[in-house]
Amino acid sequence: MSNWEAGDPYTIQVQYVKMVGPRRAEQLARLKLFTLHDLLYHFPREYLDRSQLRSPFDLSSGDNVTVLGRVLSCQENRTRKNLTITKAALEGDRGVFYAVWFNRLHLKKALKPGTQLYISGKLKRNFGHLEVQVQDYEIITGEGDAIHAGRIVPVYHTTSGITQRMLRTFMHAALEQWQHSYREFLPSQVLEQVGLMALPEALKQVHFPDSHALAEQARRRFIFEELFLFQLQLALLRHQIVRVEKQHRYGPDSRLTRQYLAGLKFTLTTAQSRVVGEIMADMASLHPMNRLLQGDVGSGKTVVAVLTLLKAVENGMQGALMAPTEVLAEQHYLAMDNALAPLGVRVALFSGGLPARERRALLEQLAAGEVAIAVGTQALLHEDVVFKKLAVVVIDEQHRFGVRQRGILQKKGVYPDLLIMTATPIPRTLSMTVYGDLDVSVIDALPPGRQPVRTYFVAPEELPRVFTFVAQQVSKGHQAYVVCPLVEESEKVDLQAAVDLYEQLAVGALHRCRVALLHGRMKRADKEVIMQQFRAGRLDVLVSTTVIEVGVDVPNASVMVIVDADRFGLAQLHQLRGRVGRGAEQAHCILAARLRSREAAERIKAMKTSQDGFYLAEKDLQIRGPGDMAGVRQSGLPEFRLANLLRDRELLREARRQARALISADPDFRTGEYHLLRLALERFNQEGSSYLHIG
Numbered sequence: 001m002s003n004w005e006a007g008d009p010y011t012i013q014v015q016y017v018k019m020v021g022p023r024r025a026e027q028l029a030r031l032k033l034f035t036l037h038d039l040l041y042h043f044p045r046e047y048l049d050r051s052q053l054r055s056p057f058d059l060s061s062g063d064n065v066t067v068l069g070r071v072l073s074c075q076e077n078r079t080r081k082n083l084t085i086t087k088a089a090l091e092g093d094r095g096v097f098y099a100v101w102f103n104r105l106h107l108k109k110a111l112k113p114g115t116q117l118y119i120s121g122k123l124k125r126n127f128g129h130l131e132v133q134v135q136d137y138e139i140i141t142g143e144g145d146a147i148h149a150g151r152i153v154p155v156y157h158t159t160s161g162i163t164q165r166m167l168r169t170f171m172h173a174a175l176e177q178w179q180h181s182y183r184e185f186l187p188s189q190v191l192e193q194v195g196l197m198a199l200p201e202a203l204k205q206v207h208f209p210d211s212h213a214l215a216e217q218a219r220r221r222f223i224f225e226e227l228f229l230f231q232l233q234l235a236l237l238r239h240q241i242v243r244v245e246k247q248h249r250y251g252p253d254s255r256l257t258r259q260y261l262a263g264l265k266f267t268l269t270t271a272q273s274r275v276v277g278e279i280m281a282d283m284a285s286l287h288p289m290n291r292l293l294q295g296d297v298g299s300g301k302t303v304v305a306v307l308t309l310l311k312a313v314e315n316g317m318q319g320a321l322m323a324p325t326e327v328l329a330e331q332h333y334l335a336m337d338n339a340l341a342p343l344g345v346r347v348a349l350f351s352g353g354l355p356a357r358e359r360r361a362l363l364e365q366l367a368a369g370e371v372a373i374a375v376g377t378q379a380l381l382h383e384d385v386v387f388k389k390l391a392v393v394v395i396d397e398q399h400r401f402g403v404r405q406r407g408i409l410q411k412k413g414v415y416p417d418l419l420i421m422t423a424t425p426i427p428r429t430l431s432m433t434v435y436g437d438l439d440v441s442v443i444d445a446l447p448p449g450r451q452p453v454r455t456y457f458v459a460p461e462e463l464p465r466v467f468t469f470v471a472q473q474v475s476k477g478h479q480a481y482v483v484c485p486l487v488e489e490s491e492k493v494d495l496q497a498a499v500d501l502y503e504q505l506a507v508g509a510l511h512r513c514r515v516a517l518l519h520g521r522m523k524r525a526d527k528e529v530i531m532q533q534f535r536a537g538r539l540d541v542l543v544s545t546t547v548i549e550v551g552v553d554v555p556n557a558s559v560m561v562i563v564d565a566d567r568f569g570l571a572q573l574h575q576l577r578g579r580v581g582r583g584a585e586q587a588h589c590i591l592a593a594r595l596r597s598r599e600a601a602e603r604i605k606a607m608k609t610s611q612d613g614f615y616l617a618e619k620d621l622q623i624r625g626p627g628d629m630a631g632v633r634q635s636g637l638p639e640f641r642l643a644n645l646l647r648d649r650e651l652l653r654e655a656r657r658q659a660r661a662l663i664s665a666d667p668d669f670r671t672g673e674y675h676l677l678r679l680a681l682e683r684f685n686q687e688g689s690s691y692l693h694i695g
């Protein structure tokens with residue numbers, strides 16, 4: 001089924017773009033560019049302005065210039081170090097200057113006398129000569145546009161073997177051939193009301209803009225496009241849910257809830273009680289609950305989750321709890337089983353490591369309704385997991401799951417009451433647009449008696465003293481974490497650093513303590529054993545990479561040492577610090593780092609000043625500046641190709657307004673004009689993992 005005049009850009013393989021071919025296509029695959037569409041939606045990361053032609057005679061040494069010249073003569077020399085130097089004498093508007101290229105074999109052939117070209121590069125004054133060391137050039141043929149120089153030039157993220165020049169050439173060829181077969185899929189009234197550039201023109205202007213203003217307009221269109229498709233997804237989910245009437249109803253029975261509350265060592269905070277009230281009201285309604293529960297680290301979301309699940313159980317139905325990692329699923333399982341087994345509630349962990357036979361047995365018990373609460377990772381969404389009567393699903397940590405997982409549940413024809421928990425501190429106004437289809441509850445106060453975590457900064461040389469302190473704390477019966485960074489690009493080196501530190505500590509400063517190493521590469525079973533021992537107090541110190549980042553709850557742990565703290569983002573530091581100070585004891589967080597940049601220094605300073613996730617999130621933005629794309633990646637918000645949810649708030653709001661209007665007027669996309677939009681949306685849904693990075 002093709003809706004495209006010259007083939008479908010989503011299926012045309014990139015190798016068929018002129019000048020690409022199979023070998024380059026393999027290299028482009030490393031950039032995840034497989035189809036023509038992937039290529040054209042690989043937007044420039046920045047632009048170089050090579051549009052202002054200047055006379056080299058007006059400029060000084062060291063300047064970056066773009067100039068126009070005509071070849072007078074050209075020679076090629078080879079140095080003793082086997083370097084090829086091509087030097088051309090060019091005639092400019094006010095005299096002769098020189099252009100120099102290094103290692104451009106065969107270039108001389110193209111630079112015949114009389115050839116006109118643009119060159120961009122660095123200007124040098126050499127004994128009275130003017131010389132440009134060429135970074136890019138373009139021979140003027142009289143046919144087609146200039147793409148490398150003499151204009152605003154795109155710069156792309158690229159990979160080894162693929163130069164900027166190649167990418168520009170491919171992009172240009174693709175545009176020439178296909179630009180006009182790309183048809184607009186945004187409805188005309190949306191284009192008009194939002195004032196957006198139409199698709200074919202935007203494709204051209206985003207890659208080869210005629211001015212900075214046009215580049216900006218083109219980007220604005222693509223940003224809107226992403227946000228609009230995203231908001232359409234949300235609006236559709238919401239529309240479907242609002243129409244649905246629940247199959248299940250809850251009775252007045254609250255026997256288990258009362259027993260559970262009576263067994264807690266504390267009473268609920270006002271904030272927790274309020275939130276539970278909001279949830280119960282949703283559950284009593286005819287339509288499924290769709291609620292986001294926000295609460296800072298350690299604010300006590302777990303109790304709320306248990307109460308939500310119990311409501312189903314005491315009414316003869318089942319609940320599911322999904323966690324982002326196996327370690328967390330296991331922790332939730334242990335805590336719940338501990339609290340609920342005495343009440344006769346059967347909780348089961350569907351861990352990935354389960355032997356097939358046990359898994360089958362558990363699945364049968366689940367289908368028979370003997371298991372009341374299933375805990376697991378998103379594997380719980382798997383087809384073979386069948387409940388007898390599922391009423392409630394609690395999802396821990398929204399950003400790792402997201403819209404698509406919710407879609408999967410609904411596609412199964414299951415409309416349970418849904419509670420999504422997150423510790424990501426997003427300003428309320430924003431969360432309403434990002435999680436547009438959800439109602440929001442906030443636990444805005446910590447349990448009483450918590451003392452702020454004392455936060456210190458030390459230089460790496462002071463670490464021995466820090467570990468002596470750790471040993472002292474252990475001798476008083478406390479536990480500690482030592483966290484080392486693990487960055488994907490340098491994973492091996494980082495892992496080794498963690499292993500080395502562990503070995504040093506085990507025989508050195510912490511030789512009297514029971515120390516263990518925990519990292520993501522270990523076998524699942526080994527990790528579980530270590531976590532169990534740590535939780536049970538049979539280990540004193542856990543040296544780990546960031547596997548403990550979210551959600552680990554060991555209230556007796558009171559010291560957190562973060563090594564190379566400058567390599568963590570603020571959101572991560574806050575999450576890590578949140579692992580301690582979860583009991584009544586005074587807790588300590590020690591950040592060890594060498595501060596190489598202003599940003600790192602400001603992050604550490606912010607950590608020392610505040611313990612409030614919302615404050616730190618705002619601060620993080622200020623430190624990064626609004627243009628920083630990496631900022632979103634670490635803030636726990638969904639990521640997009642071009643859009644930045646924080647920077648593009650206005651456009652996000654507009655996208656939401658338009659999406660909601662469209663869905664409420666025509667939820668089935670019956671209007672003829674929406675045909676292409678529906679296809680685009682289907683693709684957007686399918687490509688969820690690569691196009692819209694949630695999770």
Ligand SMILES: Nc1ncnc2c1ncn2[C@@H]1O[C@H](COP(=O)(O)OP(=O)(O)OP(=O)(O)O)[C@@H](O)[C@H]1O
Pocket residue numbers: 266267268269272295296297298299300301302303422423447448550551552553555578582
């Ligand atoms: N009302 C309360 N009074 C005292 N302690 C509480 C209260 N509610 C929860 N706690 C305790 O506070 C600790 C943190 O709670 P919990 O693990 O639910 O936090 P959380 O919101 O899930 O945090 P995170 O996002 O860090 O996982 C737990 O040890 C829990 O037993």
